[in-house]
Amino acid sequence: MEQNGPDFALDGAGFSAGGRRILSPLALRLAVGHLHALVGPNGSGKSTFLKLLARQIAPDAGTIRLGGRLLPSFGSRAFAREVAFMPQFTPATDGMTVQELVSLGRFAWHGALGRSSPRDKAAVREAIERCDLTAFVHRPVDALSGGERQRVWIAMMLAQQSRWLLLDEPTSALDAGHQVEILDLVASLARERGVGVVAVLHDINMAARIADDILALDGGNLVFRGGPADVMRPEVLRPLFGPHVDVLPAEGSRPAVVYMR
């Protein structure tokens, strides 16, 4: 297999728990520099898929490689320099300020003892500016609104300066306006920096809006993969989300829209 950039390569990687298959063995490749969206109904294995990539859980079959290297062969910090992961539910931050939390993103680079270098400081500053958090740097994260807090976690991932961002429903707690804002931010980062993104997204319209590559999971199986235009078709979506789903085809500047009949 040829290597160009640190792509994810799954070779028969699957996961089961308690005798139940949660993710059937998958063989696929995710290219860095692209935004891959994972869609599918609840319990389809999206989060499990993401956790496998993030090395939060280990596959019980097959292997996962990053840039040709098996995931277990990375050290803790070395892996975090390649892959940043944001879980669906971000934890309480124990009174930490925005500045402090975002700075933790640099742990993978300076470790427990290393001094915080000018490069570390620059990365934190840039992440904070990028996520439009300059006004909040000294505020406790817990005191921010849901949307602001989400931006802080994304800023922390940016400060990590990894090649991959893995996001599990990054906008689940947000209203439509904030969702667009956050996802556009992530998408523009992927384009500008050649970062790879894998995001679990609940909203298929949102996925079609920002992703280059959409993977649809159902019952632990990959049932469809393609670009936004390929996915936005009733015959693809109905098996996943039920018979009421329909698609309004794109028209002029308006993209295709999925709606419930």
Added chain:
Amino acid sequence: MKALPASWLVVAAVAAVVALAAANHVMLIDAVSTEAAGNRAFAAIFVARAELPRLAMALVAGAALGLSSALLQRVLRNPLAEPATLGLSAGAQLALVIATVALPAAMAYPVAVAFAGAAATALLVLAATARRRFEPLAVILTGMMASLTATAGAAAVILASGDYMTGLFIWGGGDLTQDGWGPTLRLAAILAVASAGTLLALRPLALLALGDAEAKAAGLATGSLRLVVIALAVWLAAATTAEIGIVGFIGLAAPLMARLTGIRSSTARMAAAPVFGALLLSLADGAVQLAGHLTGLRIPTGAATALIGGPLILALVPRIANLTRPDVLPTPTILSRRSAGPVLAALAIILMGAIATALLAGRGAGGWHFDPANMDWRLARVSLLGAAGALIGMAGTVVQRLTGNPMASPEVLGVGVGAGAGLSVVLITAPFAGLAAQATGMMAGSVATLSVLLAFVRRHGFGAERLLIAGIALGALLSSILTSVITTGSPAGFRLLGWISGSLIEPSASMAMGMAVILAGLTPLVLVYARPLAILPLGETTARALGLATTATRFSLVLIAGAATAASTLAIGPMSFIGLIAPHLARSLGLGRPAAHLIGAMLSGAALTIWADWLARMVAFPYQLPLGLFAALIGGGYLAVRFARGSHA
């Protein structure tokens, strides 16, 4: 939640109780016949006046504890409430011990004395937590604190009255030995009255389970109902304590088993709790008697219930879905931040003040005096305690950040008692071992305890309640081992008793130097982990995503916290609660970053310990009270004030 087959469980338990009783009966008759040279009449009397009443007492007392806990849990909507965790038993015990020593005439009415103690404790705990709407964790922590203070108080009275009072301690550990039917019948009568009361209250209680607002909407006077039911539960608990001493875990385990057997209706559960309580206690007591027959050791039944109940709770905790009541979920308080420099400087000045007070101020035959004459010998003591206080402050901060739980501490999680278990192993296996061997044993004990807890929560998820229940269960399990050792009456036991209520070592320049060396060694080591300590409270997932090697890091931190706990308990005992209070205090002063938090907690830990010791020496001059008692008082007062102000602890 998978249901256990209730009927099978009951059948198995009944069979076990019968089998144990039969085995004990055979051995008892054997022993009595040998001693009384085949006197059958004597054996018959023994059976009628000792053996049968004891079995009946186990059943009745177990049922009383089960009912009392079921009532408390229902009315407080708190699955951890029971006479032992709320401090009712310990309050009753303290009242009984004080009455025995100071007012023997009152002991003609032991149930009344016990009720006074238990009711006072209940009022204290409930008053302190009323503003937090009796939030389960706050109630349990306050209860534990009250319980420990009362136990330390009782131990102090026992120690002060000389070693002939050790018998009181055996009773305190729960002793079911009977010499007639009187106590059993008294308790049975109380149980009958309380059961009738429960029957009357069943329907309103079912309403209360829905929630306060709903119950009020349905026309229920929730306040007075609560008061009546709690009084009933306190009465049951006090009467049981008066007759057989403190028997923990039955109250916790019986309703939990009733819940997990899949019994749906709340009325049936209320009825099942006493049944399970009776079975559990008679099982434990049968096992204790059997052990006594086989080995000749007299283990208090209360120690055995903890020995059985501790692992039982640990096994059941993962099956408890969620203990937090959504209606009283504490809103996370945003702790303010201050710049660390001035706060730490202020804390250092306060510590200096504490040191100066302890060195200079004292009471003598002629009243208060203030002179540097006694500085030399006080210096060793103050530096020993200061270093030990700093160490427990350090351990507390590490434990709270390791678990991401501000209610955790070496004391709450039983890490200090774990050190004691290690110590007791050394004391028993090598009575003449030096201090180094004892300290090593303690460190092994505390590290093992903390490791077990962390492994447990890692497997079953870090829930605040789960961790605390597991810690409480483990702590009780370990302290039951300690109680068993203490009741042997051996020199090892007496040393352990001294250690529990305060101190194992006498202050001397070399001890102070040793403690200072440990502090100086551990401080840079723990500061190395400042960044990981900022990351760990965010949880396993985030910590790993950020690139922290969580397993290795946790292991090192457990070693550090274990060593710090073990060393500090040498000087201040396992139950100072300074490990809970000091990190808390530092945090509420605005020290949020790990390094500042650690140093702040160490400074406050040192100051608190020195003050507690000074008070312990001054308050009852010329007698010295145990340091542990005062530390628990300070800690309990601090928590009570914080809870009462309605702030999130």
